[in-house]
Structures are given as C-alpha cells and as structure tokens.
Amino acid sequence: MSAAFDEKIHETLGDSKLQFAIYASTARLIAKREHALEGDNLPDYQELRTHANALKKNTIDNLDYYLEQFEANVVAHGGKVIYAKDATEVADFVLSLAKERGSRLIVKSKSMTTEEVDFNKRLEHHNLESVETDLGEYLIQLAHDRPYHIVAPALHMTRFQVADLLTEKLGVPNETVIEKQTMIARSVLREKFLTADIGVSGANFLIADSGAIVLVENEGNARLTTSAPKIHIAVAGIEKLISRAQDLGVFLKLLGRSATGQALTVYTSFLSGPRRGQEIDGPDEFYVVLLDNGRTKLLADREKRQSLYCIRCGACLNHCPVYRKIGGHSFPWVYSGPIGAIITPQFLGVQHEPALPFASSLCGACAEVCPVKIDIPKILLELRADVQKSNLREGKGKMERITFRIWAWMMRHPRLYEFAGMAAASFAPSSNGGWLREVPAAMNLPPVRAWLSQRDLPPPPAKSFRQLWRER
Amino acid sequence: MSRDHILHKVRTALGRNAGQAPEPAPPVRLTIPTQETSARIDSLCARVEALAGKTYRAESDADACRYVAAAIEGKSAVASNAPLLAECGITALPNVRSGFYESAALREACASAGCGITSADYVLADTGTLVMLASPQEARLISLLPPVHIAVVASARILTSLDELLSLLPRPAEQTSSMVLITGPSRTADIEQILVRGVHGPGEIHVVVV
Numbered sequence A: 001m002s003a004a005f006d007e008k009i010h011e012t013l014g015d016s017k018l019q020f021a022i023y024a025s026t027a028r029l030i031a032k033r034e035h036a037l038e039g040d041n042l043p044d045y046q047e048l049r050t051h052a053n054a055l056k057k058n059t060i061d062n063l064d065y066y067l068e069q070f071e072a073n074v075v076a077h078g079g080k081v082i083y084a085k086d087a088t089e090v091a092d093f094v095l096s097l098a099k100e101r102g103s104r105l106i107v108k109s110k111s112m113t114t115e116e117v118d119f120n121k122r123l124e125h126h127n128l129e130s131v132e133t134d135l136g137e138y139l140i141q142l143a144h145d146r147p148y149h150i151v152a153p154a155l156h157m158t159r160f161q162v163a164d165l166l167t168e169k170l171g172v173p174n175e176t177v178i179e180k181q182t183m184i185a186r187s188v189l190r191e192k193f194l195t196a197d198i199g200v201s202g203a204n205f206l207i208a209d210s211g212a213i214v215l216v217e218n219e220g221n222a223r224l225t226t227s228a229p230k231i232h233i234a235v236a237g238i239e240k241l242i243s244r245a246q247d248l249g250v251f252l253k254l255l256g257r258s259a260t261g262q263a264l265t266v267y268t269s270f271l272s273g274p275r276r277g278q279e280i281d282g283p284d285e286f287y288v289v290l291l292d293n294g295r296t297k298l299l300a301d302r303e304k305r306q307s308l309y310c311i312r313c314g315a316c317l318n319h320c321p322v323y324r325k326i327g328g329h330s331f332p333w334v335y336s337g338p339i340g341a342i343i344t345p346q347f348l349g350v351q352h353e354p355a356l357p358f359a360s361s362l363c364g365a366c367a368e369v370c371p372v373k374i375d376i377p378k379i380l381l382e383l384r385a386d387v388q389k390s391n392l393r394e395g396k397g398k399m400e401r402i403t404f405r406i407w408a409w410m411m412r413h414p415r416l417y418e419f420a421g422m423a424a425a426s427f428a429p430s431s432n433g434g435w436l437r438e439v440p441a442a443m444n445l446p447p448v449r450a451w452l453s454q455r456d457l458p459p460p461p462a463k464s465f466r467q468l469w470r471e472r
Numbered sequence B: 001m002s003r004d005h006i007l008h009k010v011r012t013a014l015g016r017n018a019g020q021a022p023e024p025a026p027p028v029r030l031t032i033p034t035q036e037t038s039a040r041i042d043s044l045c046a047r048v049e050a051l052a053g054k055t056y057r058a059e060s061d062a063d064a065c066r067y068v069a070a071a072i073e074g075k076s077a078v079a080s081n082a083p084l085l086a087e088c089g090i091t092a093l094p095n096v097r098s099g100f101y102e103s104a105a106l107r108e109a110c111a112s113a114g115c116g117i118t119s120a121d122y123v124l125a126d127t128g129t130l131v132m133l134a135s136p137q138e139a140r141l142i143s144l145l146p147p148v149h150i151a152v153v154a155s156a157r158i159l160t161s162l163d164e165l166l167s168l169l170p171r172p173a174e175q176t177s178s179m180v181l182i183t184g185p186s187r188t189a190d191i192e193q194i195l196v197r198g199v200h201g202p203g204e205i206h207v208v209v210v
Helices: A003-013 A016-037 A045-061 A063-076 A087-101 A112-116 A119-124 A135-142 A159-170 A178-195 A221-227 A245-260 A295-299 A304-309 A315-319 A337-348 A365-369 A376-393 A398-411 A414-427 A446-454 A465-471 B002-014 B037-050 B061-071 B083-088 B103-112 B162-168
Strands: A080-084 A105-108 A129-132 A198-201 A205-207 A212-217 A231-237 A267-271 A285-291 B054-057 B077-079 B115-118 B122-124 B129-133 B148-153 B178-183 B204-209
Touching (some): A003 A016, A016 A315, A045 A063, A045 A304, A063 A080, A063 B002, A080 A087, A080 B002, A087 A198, A087 A285, A105 A119, A105 A178, A105 A221, A112 A119, A112 A231, A119 A129, A129 A135, A135 A159, A135 A178, A159 A178, A198 A221, A205 A245, A212 A245, A221 A231, A221 A267, A221 B178, A245 A267, A295 A337, A304 A376, A315 A337, A315 A365, A337 A365, A337 A376, A365 A376, A398 A446, B037 B054, B037 B204, B061 B148, B077 B103, B083 B148
Parallel strands (some): A080 A285, A105 A129, A105 A198, A198 A231, B077 B115, B148 B204
Antiparallel strands (some): A205 A212, A267 B178, B122 B129, B129 B178
C-alpha cells in the first residue's frame, strides 16, 4: 500500500464531519434509488439490466465497426470526429482549434472523461480559461479540488464551506442559504455562457446509427454549453458507444433511477452535428473527440472487458461499505468506489496503487446494484491475481513469500508445528478472554507487525486442538 | 494519425478485421402500452405536478391564451414560431415578442425575457416530459434562458412513453440537430443533497394542454 493511500484513508476515517457528510449523502442516494425501483415503478428492472448488459456486450465486442459507423454519421451531419490516444492529444486539438478561431473562454459541462485528462489545467497553462458550469464542479474548480463522487462531485462540502469559498473567490458577502448560493453561481455562470467561444461537454452515450451524442443532466448547464457558444466539442471515451438510438429507452430508464432515483433526469439532449439550414440557434461547429487513454488495453481481456460497460451512474459508490467509510478522495485516481477500483488498475497499470483491488470486502453490493450487471467482485479478484503476478515479476513481496514458505514447511512437520504453537501460546500476553492487539517484543517481527496492524488476534486457547484430540 | 492507430489497437484486441460485419445486435426492446387520451392527460399532469411544475387543461385555444396571459402578466415573454401559439393568439399578446428567425436577436431577447413560451413536438405521459426538436418553429434557447418556461401542447401530441417516442422516431438525428427531453424544472442537489430549482434553466415550468 502506498503511503499516500494509507494516509488519505486514515485522514478520512478521522474526520467525523466528513464521515457524516459521506454517510448522509450516500444514504439519501440509496433511498432515492430504492424508491424509484420499488413496486410498479419499473416492473421489468431486472430484464432491462440483462438487456442493457447484452447491448453493451455487443457494442464493445464489435467496437471498431461501431466507431466507424458513428464517425461516418457524424460527418454526414456536418460534424467532425477526432481520435485522441491520450490527454495530450485532447488538449492539443482544443488548443489548436481555439488558436485558429481566436477563442478565449471555454464553458464546460460536467464530464468525468475531461477530469481524467486534467483538461482545465492543461488549457490554463496556455492562458485559455475553461470554466466548469455544473454547480458541484464549479465549486470543486474554485476550491482547486477534485470530484468526490462520479455523480455528486461536491458531496464532501458543507454549505458553510461553500459560503467561505464563494466569499474568498468571488468577493461576495458570506451566504449560507443554499438557494442563495446557487443563485450566486447562476448569475456568475450566466455571464460566462453568453460570452464563451467554445462549449465543451462529455457524453453519456454515443449513438452509432445516428452520429449523435446524448447528454443527461438536471441543471441545464449542459444544454447551455452545447447551445450558446459557436463551437461545441464533446469529449468521450470510445466505450461510450451504443449501436442504436432505439436502445436509449433501455439505458435512460436505468441510468436516472440508478443515479438519483429519477425516472428521467430533467434534461436529456440528443445532439447531432451543428445547427442545420433553417434551425434558428445552436453551434456552427460540432466536434467529437474520441479518447482511448488506456481503454484499448482493457479490450484484449475477454473477462475484464466488461469494465467498459459502465454508464457512470454512481450506484456502486453509494452502496459500497468501503467507499462510504474511506470516501472519494482516498482513491488514487478520478474514478472512485468499486468502479474506480476496477478501472484505475486497468487504465494506469496495477502498480499505480497495488493495494487498490484489495481494498474491498467483496460483499457484492456493487454487482447487485449495477444497472449493466458488471461483475465487479469477480474483476477485483482477477486484478488481485494480476497484482501478485506483477509483484513476482518485479521481485516485490519477498518477505511475504519467505514467510509463507516457512509456514508451508512447518505445516509439513507436525511435531515442530505443535511445538511452535505451544511456544506461541506461552509467549502470548495473558488475556482476560478478549482479543489481543499486540504481542511481546520477541514476537513482534516486521511481518507479524504488518499483519497485526490491520487485525486483532483471538486469545490463545487453554488447550490446543491436538491436545483435545488426544484426550477425547 | 491516432485514428488508424486506435482502430488498429481495437481490432487487434478484439481479434477482428477491418470491414468485418458485427455480430447481430440483441433485438430492440420497446414496450408501448395502449392508453386513452384522457388517461394520458391525467398521467402527464400528475407527473408534471409531482415535479413541482404547473399544469392547465385548456378547453379551447382562447382558454389556453387566457391562462398564458395571466401567467405572464407583468413580465416580458418570448414565444417560439410554433403554429399552435399563433392559433391560440398567444403571439398577439401585448407583452409577447415572437417571429425570431435569427440567432443573435433571439438570444438577446431570451437573455432578458422573464418568460419563454413554446409548444412541444411530443409529450410523454408516463414521465411528464416535453420533447423539443430544434427547427425553424422551435429554437433551443426559448425553453432554456428565461427563468419561466410555458409549453402549450396539443393533446394529440401526448405519447405514452419514451418507448413510443423512439418507435415513432427511430433516428431523431435525421430530422434535427437537437432533440431535448425536458422533465420538470431545472434543478440541482449538489450542495448537501438539498434540492434547489432553477439553477441554470427555468425554475418554473407550466404545461398547458389544449
């Protein structure tokens, strides 16, 4: 486990206000989802999940075909498709377009993909202002923070922190009423929308048979981002494809309910190409940037490929007992929770944070709520095996291997094993029947210490199993 | 160029060749219930009201116009070029501006208007959703910039559900660059999961069924 991972976890566990914020927010999201699915609200929920999984499997298994179909349809509607292999290529494209058009200001709607490539910072280096317009993301950007949750980025902030932040960054009087805070953000951002040259969005879905992108939101900022400026750029991972517009019914029914308990979010935009002939408003230019950034590495593995089915609803985060304790910022990358635990090692390599696949109780709650039925616990197990293989290759974990070799040798020598057991029992501190937190100095070797740092020992029994067996 | 590089990597990973046909996709799954118009209207109104929207069942065009006139009293309003609005006489109301066909002028009008009035191409009864296709009749910004949105819709345009919409419009992109589904007023819960309406889009929405 890296020191940073360990430190972040303990920091979060020790912050009682933060613990309450995470617990309360995820509990609300859990309750909303449950309500949206109970009774007759969505009677064919399980069939829809199975169908969504089959649709995603078909698209991902034939991804090259659908990518080309999508591209051809975008072009047919007057847009352009740019393939980017990494963060640099995304930034390079946007920068060169902005330079060509003389653009100064970008408005952005919420997109995990742009978080992944650190979009805003890269553009700021080149004096291009890029403003987040989703309320939560705007606050995160003002605080120079990173999203705490896929769906609710500012989940960890209280209204009082927001009040101080707005006062510090915008110079407005301290305001702790949430409605008024929202109106402050609205008026600042409204000005940005009306003056921005470029709007950058993500995409919840890319539709191959239509050359369209679909955006799902509640605030209206994505609609403004994609309607007000002259140029619209959508940045999306290549796995966001679905084959047909008609399949949207299945995905939209699942997405809103799983994320926030809504049958449909307030706005669902289905956008294809720039403004057409007689249409009154809309952008003059339309670009879709298709990002790889490690996704093609995942495709080769038939089992783990399903990690790319994710529609980013965040339900697995809300239901995860680990996420609900250690929070979003403990995770080593922008994607947190169970889905983050399976895609981070696959995008960035298992050695980026080798402890990540192990930071799970494998309780299976994530798989149970996943609207596209990704078998997250199974992938976590496979990733654990990958970490061990990688450790072997890199010559890591020597101590563990030696310890287990000694253990195996002792297990093959019953008398020695029994003697060691008796010795350990006699060395162990006396217990009044409770579990032991520490062992005497003589036994406190590094591997024992490491083991005990996460666990307690049961009190030594009065008689060993062997003794009982002989006396029976 | 990254295009060929990425497509090559995808094909190699999947074991596919360039130009190879895809495996057949699972069947389209659309379920469309039969529902009388009156039941559709009931469902629509119940859903919109559950989302804190206002609804009104107009007996006639003139009745719809009276409702809108009362709702926009003391405010400036921009109306779309939808024929239904003119038929109802809404575009002739004194505080309503209409007839915008040019982007910059429309935008300026919408940015300062207190109210945006549109029709809707379709309405979805089971979710209380307005379906708006960008066209010379309907601009994108009228339902977005002003703080109040009033949609006047014909009862014949009410569909049962999203599935029925997708069966009518299997490829919306063939008709328009933008199809937007609007379900209730703009909202956020980004601070402490507390619901606030009208963050970027309209915080108040009226659906008038004619």
